[in-house]
Amino acid sequence: MDKIEIAEAVCPSCSPDEPTVHVILKKGGLVKCEECGYVHAIPVKKKKLIKLRVIVSRQDKSSVQSYEVDEDDIIHVGDEFVVESEDEVSGVRVQSIETKTKARPESAPAGEIETLWARTIDDVIVKIAVQEGPVTESVHYKVAGDHEFDIGSTIKLKGYEVAIVSIKTRDGGHAKRQGQFVKAKDVTRIYSKIVSRERQAGRGGGFKLRSRKAYRGTGDEKV
Known part of the structure; x- marks a missing residue:
């Protein structure tokens, strides 16, 4: 089944003052009113696509990428989208405009924007403070x-399992x-x-905390 595109526009036949829902029949602006079935043309504004410069932060590294958008689109802090460079595609969230x-x-119209500052949201490295007694x-x-x-x-x-006690968030909150x-x-x-922790083989049969490094979630975590 073909996708049906709709638009809101005034209808000269049944609603000349208030917009009603219309089905788009042709890209050139030919539409059909859903209320009365009247077919007519509406003015179509051509989109002007521009490429925005996006500084993307991924942990401690940054790269310059681009995002293609209509110049009239409004970009907000917190918006999420996909940006591209020659060798990288990233899902990002806007941090600053x-x-x-x-x-x-x-927020600002895309045509007024010089640079977007964003951070990746596909894979991130989360810092976890692990407490055991005073350590x-x-x-x-x-x-x-x-x-x-x-x-x-x-x-x-x-090597071990931890229980989440609290979480500090990027907006300054603290979930408890x-x-x-x-x-x-x-x-x-x-x-x-x-x-809990796994018993490590070694002298005296004691326990040993694994070396600190980045671990990737397997999807089996209880979170």
Whole structure:
């Protein structure tokens, strides 16, 4: 089945003052009113596509990429879309907008924008503070940006398992209530406590914390 495109426009036959829903019959502006069936033409504004400069941050590295958009489209801080460079495609979220007048608004028409500052949301590295008694260590955990972390749930890291106590978020919040969740792309740091660990072979049969490195989620985590 072909996709039906619709538009809102005034109808000369049944609604000359208020827009009604029309089915687009031809790209040139020929439409059919859904209310009365009258077929007529409407003026069509041609889109002017422009390429915006996007500075994309991925952890501690940045790259310059581009985003093609209609010059009249409004871009907001928090918008998410896909940007491209010659050798990279990334899902990103807008962190800041810089206009041609060097202003930093929360939103602006694309045609007025000089640069977008964004961060990747496909894969992110989440910092997890792991506490055991008086000792706290930091672990880097690689996971999809849309992955959800729940307060009170557990994460299986390599060699041990931790329970999430609280989560600091990028907007300055601090989730602490049981059952609250935060997406990985919105996390500044996760605070956790070790609840179990694997016994490591070694002298005295003691336990050993694995070396700190980035781990990628397997999809089996209890989060």
